[in-house]
Amino acid sequence: MEKVLGLASDQGVVIFIKSTCCLCYTVKILFQEIGVDPLVYEIDHDPEGREMEKALAKMGCSSPVPAVFIGGKLLGSTNEVMSLHLSGSLNQMLKPYQTQT
Template sequence: MGNSLPTSVGLSNDAAVNQIQEIVSDNCVVIFSKTTCSYCKMAKNLFEGMNVNYTAVELDRNTNGSNFQDVLEQMTGGRTVPRVFVNGAFVGGAMDTRRLHEEGKLLPLVHQCQVKRKS
């Protein structure tokens, strides 16, 4: 259900910022993840359980994963994964995302994005 993006080679910091911003603005749900991370799996399973498509950027399989992680830390204040974005906004890590879902606030954010993209 999740899409993975191709790896890219040797980005500058500015290019990494631009690429991350482009990925986030082009997709309703983006999970910056690592394939071996149990919290990342939990976040992905949450969206799969809601039948919501997401784009996964697997930092441990991306040539620029470390650079992306540095930029994500600057953008979000945290270096840990997952870093979850919905409708262009950073919503947090796995526990934050799960809490939003439990509070009934996550799906409306996803729907806002889906409606915006259709119009």
Template sequence: MQQANPTPYTSSSSTWPFLGRPSSSLSSPPSTSLSTTTSGGSSSSSDGIEWIRGLAADNPVLVVGRSDCCMCHVVRSLLLGLGANPAVCEVGDEIDDETLGRELAADVEKKMLFPAVFIGGKLVGGLDRLMAVHIAGELVPTLKKAGALWL
């Protein structure tokens, strides 16, 4: 009879990919809020946004969302069904969706809410944009180009 391994898989080079815990050198999110206001009243990027952008740069596919969001589950299921294993960054209830979406999508014309999907370090969009790219037949080539698919 085989014995179960009581500890999660670890090696000197990698760790077991738990949800919400990136395996990169950015081991934990900063404890500061994601949006800070300067004395002039303008909003500037903080460590939280930079942490998420760093995760997006380190992982071929990153999904940023809430653990209780059904759309995040659909995005993850779609990507897993295609053969990609996305890194998932779950944010807590204390984070304002609109503020985070606005700061993550600074280069996108419309404001972005969860889930936010990054492929190859670039923001693709939410579930609607990901589905549009998939229906157009561009998602698999994009995943291959980002290194998320091997074949």
């Protein structure tokens, strides 16, 4: 769990994914379209990936991936992200992390 928390606090927006997960890809693209360049960490390419997946589940992530952290705090997985996006709340949460264009 320490590794997950350490990585999650490395940057403002961090997404833990698996490289073969289509929902992970969708969430990553959503953030990029909002103007946020998240740190994307592929847990299936990490030797400790299974432990990281278990840690994300213990932290309360409904699905281990994608797991989205904003400001070092767990936001959730696809359902939470999409609900916030549809309500307009996600854009507000991400304003401090949007790249200037």
